[in-house]
Amino acid sequence: MIVRISTEAQYEIDEADIAGLTELDNEAVAACGGDDEARFGETFGRLLEFVRSKGRRISDDELLASDVILPPPDVSMDEARADFSGDGLIPG
Numbered sequence: 001m002i003v004r005i006s007t008e009a010q011y012e013i014d015e016a017d018i019a020g021l022t023e024l025d026n027e028a029v030a031a032c033g034g035d036d037e038a039r040f041g042e043t044f045g046r047l048l049e050f051v052r053s054k055g056r057r058i059s060d061d062e063l064l065a066s067d068v069i070l071p072p073p074d075v076s077m078d079e080a081r082a083d084f085s086g087d088g089l090i091p092g
Contacts, residue, residue, distance in 0.1 A: 003055060
């Protein structure tokens with residue numbers, strides 16, 4: 001799976017790590033649904049760190065179609081609410 005962090009880079013996530021990514025996505029959806037800005041900020045930070053640490057950064061010279069596009073690291077919960085609703089960003 002190819003994940004883009006807006007304003008940053010693309011990362012290739014191994015199939016084995018998709019469950020962990022989905023779990024964090026679901027936590028972000030729950031935080032937005034519960035209007036819990038502190039929880040969203042913490043969860044979204046963990047989601048970004050998960051992608052950066054588990055994913056293989058794709059060279060800037062290589063552009064691949066992204067399966068998932070995450071908001072930029074400085075996104076507010078209000079800005080991200082549309083993305084983190086329903087089933088979230090990670091295809092299930």
